[in-house]
Amino acid sequence: MLDYRPFSSLGRMDIDWLSARYHFSFANYFDPARMGWGPLRVWNDDKIRAKSGFDPHPHRDMEIITYVRTGAISHADSLGNRGRTEAGQIQVMSAGTGIQHAEYNLEDADTTLFQIWITPAAPGLKPRWETRTLPGVDDKNRLIPLASGQGLPETMGIYQDATLYVAHLEAGGEIAHQLAPGRKAYVVGFLGQAEVNGQLLNARDGLAVADVDRLTLTAQGSGSLLLADLPG
Known part of the structure; x- marks a missing residue:
């Protein structure tokens, strides 16, 4: 089953400092x-x-992955973590028993990103945050694991049996x-x-996949995408 979700069908919110599109409620x-x-x-x-963002607010029992596409986001949280994640980097926050955080675009231009929430395998885990540089866009035509709870090497850990991959495809490339x-x-x-x-x-369409044992990803021109491999 392939459930195609064009960008035009996504939920939306537009306010003075944020333009958001929602793949899910x-x-x-x-x-x-x-x-x-x-x-x-x-x-x-x-x-x-630019010069705006999300004021401090709480979360609990959620794995929150931020993939920055352009610009940068600056993070601060109640654990004392501070950091800046820019295009080409990813950050992971495990909210666990509870964490309060703020995310600001302190840059002089707009920042674009995906924010992805995954329910953890168990509640009440220890909260944490980290950021990391990703493999560059020159690493072509393969799925690169970014965040995973499946014990994959060189990935950022999450508390769920799931893996988030990125792929940068050359024209005609296939994975x-x-x-x-x-x-x-x-x-x-994207x-x-x-x-x-x-x-x-x-770009920015979504596709929900179930009851399929093999995915074939073929570029129509050069392009990039994210793929989340998830338990049912």
Whole structure:
């Protein structure tokens, strides 16, 4: 099953400092058919205006992954962590028993990012935060694991049996990915166009995948996408 979700169909919120698109129900957007996909609960596509951002607010029992596409985001939290995550980097925050954080775009231009929430395998875990530089866009035509709870090397850990991958495809490039029985996937393109098992995916479209054992990702031109491999 391939459930194609074009960018134009996503939930939306536009205010003076934030332009957000929601792949799943969030904030003012509610769609009972889009409440999550396996443990994937939130996939937000945010544009944060320069010199603005999210004031301190709390979370608990959620794995929150931020993939920065352009610009940078500056983080501060109640554990004393401080850091700046820029395009080409990823940050992971495990909210666990509770954490309060703020995320600001302190740059002189807009920042664009994906914010991805995954429900942890167990509640009440120890909260934490880290940021890391990703492999560069010159690493082509393969799925690169970024954050995982499957014990994959050189990834940032999350408390769930899931893995988030990035792929940078050259024109005509093709990648195959096996999904184990009972697992799901969610795919979002963010540059260029690609086909996933024949379904065209434009930049910032989403695709929910279930009951499929093999995904074939084919670039229509050069492009990039994220793929979350998830338990059912």
